[in-house]
Amino acid sequence: MRMSSQTKGITKLLAAIVIVIIVVAAVAAWQAPSLFSQPATSPSPSPSANPSSSPAVTLPEMTLTVIGANGDQVVLHADDIAALDAYTENAGYKSSGGYIAAVGSYTGVPILTLCDLVGGITSTQTLTITASDGYSMVYTYDQANGNGFTTYDPVTGSEKEATQPMTMTANYLMDGAVLPSEQGPLRIGVLGPEGLLTEGHFWTKMVSKIEVTNNVRDWTVTVDSTGDTEPYSMDRQDWTADYNHFTLEWTDDNGNVWAGTALWRWVSWYNYNGGISNDTLDQGYSVKIISGDGYSATLEDTSVWLNDNIIVAGTLNGAVLSEPYWPLTIVGSDVTGQQKVKNIVEIQIVLNPSASSSASPSPSSSPAAPTTPTVTTTPAPTVAPTATPSPTATANPTSNPTAAPTATPSPSAAPSQYDLLITGTEQVTMSSTEFEAEVSQVSSSYTDSKDNVWTGTTLYRLVYWATTNGAITDAAISDGYVAKVIASDGTVLALNDSRVKENKDIFIANLVNGEAIDADSGPLRLTGDDLGGGKERLKCITEIQIIPMNRNITLTVTAANGTSVTLFANDLASIESITANGGTRSSSGKLSNYGAYTGVSMLTLLQPFGLTSSNTIKVTASDGYATTYTYGALSGEGAVAYDSSGNQVTASSLTMILGYQLDGASLAVDPGPLRSILVGPDGYYTTGSMSAKMVVAIEII
Amino acid sequence: MKKTYAAAAVIIAVVLLASTYFFVFNNMFNTQQQVLKVYCATSLEYPLAVVEEDFEKAYPDIDLQVQGHGTIQVIRHITELNQLIDVALAADYSLIPTMMYPTKMAGTDQSYGSYYIRFATNTMVLAYTNTSRYADEINADNWYSILSRPEVKLGFANPQLAALGYRALTTIQLAQDYYDEPTLFHDLITANMDPPINSIANDGNYTITVPDTQQPKGDKLTLRSSEIDLIALLESGYLDYSLIYLSNARQYGFGYVSLPDEINLGSAQYQSNYERVQVVYDHQRFATVNLDRTGETIYYGLTIPANAPNPELAEKFVEFLLAGQGKTDFDDCYHPVYSPAYTDNIQNVPANLQSLVTAEP
Structure with missing residues (x-):
């Protein structure tokens, strides 16, 4: 049978259809398994699986609490978050099992933007991010800034260092779509133009809280006694101040370095601040260290006093203690296992029964020097051998054969009796007996490079003595002071109180190797381990001045050649001072700011910086106020003076000073701590424009 | 007429083939694997x-x-x-x-x-490769001193994330006593982390404190999430040594130092010795679990x-x-x-x- 051409055409068509269908069916069958298996092996949606990439996406309901380190808190909802500047880049993560997951384009708010809502984050802070299911992760400051992550290639999963900045974000979109509920509505990610992966555990899901946390927690430890005394609280800031000056370290058998301050300094701190008197302590006590769990250990005063081997430690290997040791733990080579009290919450001075009945909350004002049992009895073996000289050697030097030069004085022998002037607002003479009594109370020692052992009492103790013997009041130096040590040849060393306070390594020695200091250096010498060098170890000390000066004094002086130096209180105290009366008259005629100012002459101050008569002087205050003076104005040239009635008068002599005291008290931060003002023997007022308060900078122009 | 037959044949063919297609597809999709x-x-x-x-x-x-x-x-x-x-x-x-x-x-x-x-x-071993520094001299008697050499790079799993991590810390602490090297933990771990991971002795026991962030100080120590990353770094030559499980060391073909049973956490006989070390965490990471771990045999x-x-x-x-x-x-x-x-x-x-x-x- 022959087919027509039409029939042949139909047959061909049919054959073609059949072939097409078979091919389609075959392809379908071949593809089917992979279609099945793909969802199982690809946990992360591909971009094509998220077609909803429209930028106009409505965010789901969400609540994000952001808490700052200072406690500030904001609660953000979807609208708030959408209103913040968004950041979009690629990212993904690598799980601990090695899976590459969640690769895509993310949109979210940079973490730093969120932190800025509550005061930002600093390098000493960390970020704790918590999910709604309770999972939380802590991120470092570096990580919050996109640094410090291990990064991986998004294709191979191999480690690959980022070459472009990365940004840590709280994301609400992935590939343009909102995150699924088991991840979102917010999820942490680390985004960057290279699309690198980061470790999966940093990708906190379901974020509900972001908190900037200080690495250091605040604390207080109660210091009290068993007597009738007020409990005081030592807080972290107080302790840190002491720690910065009197750091002691102890390395345990396993190489761990503990650092803190000596336990005896806590007793001293309580005593110095008026918590307990010397008289009471002198009757004997023990120190009870109490832990937060109630455990306690008690150490006798004979083992505690001046013993730097019993340490109240607050850091371990350079970091703040963690539980169970936080905040403070007793350690040291003289601490037994049972005495290692952790988590200290209280330090209690347990008084002897007789002392308990006479305990007084105020420091003793008696200059008498009852010796503390610590030093009058045989020191316990645990006492640092250099800490306390033999009481018989120091309490009565005349009984020491080598200290009896009066019979046969040698040319170099120091006098057995001497006086030391202690000058505050009043001048008091401290006798050698009184000095030695203080040595018996607080003793310090220093071994020089020739192995000479110098012993005496701390400069700080003499300041304390001054406050209890009428030279100066505690109130006068409450804002700060400078201790100015003056030698017989006029040499001076001025020390800020921050360097003096509770520092046993700056002291006035009266003995060297157990004998009186010879006349070339003695009878008293400034020495100690915290002095900068021989130049500071002044010989033949005759006077100690305690000058009330605000400890916040900072003055930048810019010389005529453009160089600048910063001066502090002790620098100004080293310059000869002027005390004279002065005051100001406003343009309305009001007379004010009158009194006896103490300070340094501006001419004296500035001449070492190249001041000449051709210069002018620009004075700037901490509030931004600035004024200029001619060279002549520093000597009162052109100044208009007024008497106390406001009548214009002719002043015979005026001097512009940079004052740091008014009527014997340090200037407060406002109008001080430094004030320029014209003063003179007549005590006249001058125009207000000639005086600047809160001076922080002087420039020679 | 012929056209009618042809059309009918096309329809039948299409129907049959379409049925075949859908049968194949449905059959595949309905396979309930x-x-x-x-x-x-x-x-x-x-x-x-x-x-x-x-x-x-x-x-x-x-x-x-x-x-x-x-x-x-x-x-x-x-x-x-x-x-x-x-x-x-x-x-x-x-x-x-x-x-x-x-x-x-x-x-x-x-x-x-x-x-x-x-x-x-499992047991803890010290894995290395032929290119690791001092690979030719390391053995069970000197491994701790070789690790202490400044140029040797050591890898640990992050103790905050992996059991391998806290077990590695425990092993080092036990080695300190076993080899009478009182500062071994400090020298290998504490000194190389900022903030430090501290280990404090107390009557023969040790408490290791893991801070809330894990940052190596310097390049002596490397921390990774799990053995997967450590193995990669070891293979690449970035690390000289890493404390990992014996099974992993053998699976990936590393050389390894077998550690004494007293410290390798693989012998129930020494369970009481392992228990002398406790790893505690400064940070509560999960709502339902306290991570603090006392040393014990690996199971x-x-x-x-x-x-x-x-x-x-x-x-x-x-x-x-x-x-x-x-x-x-x-x-x-x-x-x-x-x-x-x-x-x-x-x-x-x-x-x-x-x-x-x-x-x-």
Whole structure:
């Protein structure tokens, strides 16, 4: 049978259809398994699986609490978050099992933007991010800034260092779509133009809280006694101040370095601040260290006093203690296992029964020097051998054969009796007996490079003595002071109180190797381990001045050649001072700011910086106020003076000073701590424009 | 007429072929290959990849899907992320009772888990390659001193994330006493982390404190999430040595130093010695678990969660692992499976599996 051409055409068509269908069916069958298996092996949606990439996406309901380190808190909802500047880049993560997951384009708010809502984050802070299911992760400051992550290639999963900045974000979109509920509505990610992966555990899901946390927690430890005394609280800031000056370290058998301050300094701190008197302590006590769990250990005063081997430690290997040791733990080579009290919450001075009945909350004002049992009895073996000289050697030097030069004085022998002037607002003479009594109370020692052992009492103790013997009041130096040590040849060393306070390594020695200091250096010498060098170890000390000066004094002086130096209180105290009366008259005629100012002459101050008569002087205050003076104005040239009635008068002599005291008290931060003002023997007022308060900078122009 | 026949033939052909097409497609799509989800500690990924292949051969209608995570994360996926997992295998069996027993499934009084099967152990070894510094001289007597050399680079798993991490810290601390090197932990760990990981002695015991952030100081020490990354760094030569499990060292062909039983965490005989070291954490990472760990012998554990979607398939898998080809696969991968394995609560073990386990003493 022959087919027509039409029939042949139909047959061909049919054959073609059949072939097409078979091919389609075959392809379908071949593809089917992979279609099945793909969802199982690809946990992360591909971009094509998220077609909803429209930028106009409505965010789901969400609540994000952001808490700052200072406690500030904001609660953000979807609208708030959408209103913040968004950041979009690629990212993904690598799980601990090695899976590459969640690769895509993310949109979210940079973490730093969120932190800025509550005061930002600093390098000493960390970020704790918590999910709604309770999972939380802590991120470092570096990580919050996109640094410090291990990064991986998004294709191979191999480690690959980022070459472009990365940004840590709280994301609400992935590939343009909102995150699924088991991840979102917010999820942490680390985004960057290279699309690198980061470790999966940093990708906190379901974020509900972001908190900037200080690495250091605040604390207080109660210091009290068993007597009738007020409990005081030592807080972290107080302790840190002491720690910065009197750091002691102890390395345990396993190489761990503990650092803190000596336990005896806590007793001293309580005593110095008026918590307990010397008289009471002198009757004997023990120190009870109490832990937060109630455990306690008690150490006798004979083992505690001046013993730097019993340490109240607050850091371990350079970091703040963690539980169970936080905040403070007793350690040291003289601490037994049972005495290692952790988590200290209280330090209690347990008084002897007789002392308990006479305990007084105020420091003793008696200059008498009852010796503390610590030093009058045989020191316990645990006492640092250099800490306390033999009481018989120091309490009565005349009984020491080598200290009896009066019979046969040698040319170099120091006098057995001497006086030391202690000058505050009043001048008091401290006798050698009184000095030695203080040595018996607080003793310090220093071994020089020739192995000479110098012993005496701390400069700080003499300041304390001054406050209890009428030279100066505690109130006068409450804002700060400078201790100015003056030698017989006029040499001076001025020390800020921050360097003096509770520092046993700056002291006035009266003995060297157990004998009186010879006349070339003695009878008293400034020495100690915290002095900068021989130049500071002044010989033949005759006077100690305690000058009330605000400890916040900072003055930048810019010389005529453009160089600048910063001066502090002790620098100004080293310059000869002027005390004279002065005051100001406003343009309305009001007379004010009158009194006896103490300070340094501006001419004296500035001449070492190249001041000449051709210069002018620009004075700037901490509030931004600035004024200029001619060279002549520093000597009162052109100044208009007024008497106390406001009548214009002719002043015979005026001097512009940079004052740091008014009527014997340090200037407060406002109008001080430094004030320029014209003063003179007549005590006249001058125009207000000639005086600047809160001076922080002087420039020679 | 001919046109009519031709049209009819076309229609019939199309219908037949279309039917064939849809039959093929439907047949393929309706193949109900069941999915069995197994989450495991990453140190088990290697042998389980072999088991997966053999299990699917034995049960072609089951698609075994194995996912590795840090052990803590394995369990957290179940208890906190509410994922439906059929079998969980942990590198630290004790996390099963710690995390699963007290946690009730949402809306029920039933716990996520009520028994564990302790099925394998491991030991800590010091792995290295031929290119590691001092590879030609390291041995069981001098390894700690070689690690202490400044130029030697050492890798640990992150103790905040992986059981391997806190076990490595424990091993170093135990080595300190064993070799009488009192500053070994400080020199290797504490001094190389900022903030430091401290270890403090107390009457012969040690408390190691892991801070809330993990940052190595300098390039002596490298921390990674799990052995997967450590192995890659070791292979690449970036690391000289890493403390990992014996099974992984052998699986990946590393050289290794066998550590004494007193410190390798692999010998129950020295359990009391291991217990002298406790690792505590400064930061509560999870709502349901306190991570603090006391040193003990390494035991792997598994369980079928109470909300497993395919409990019967899960039982088949566990049986395959404990007594079938899976056990052989593990043996071949240098990670032997106990026979019998142990359980803490035999009455809660599925009946089909009870003959494969014995109650713990």
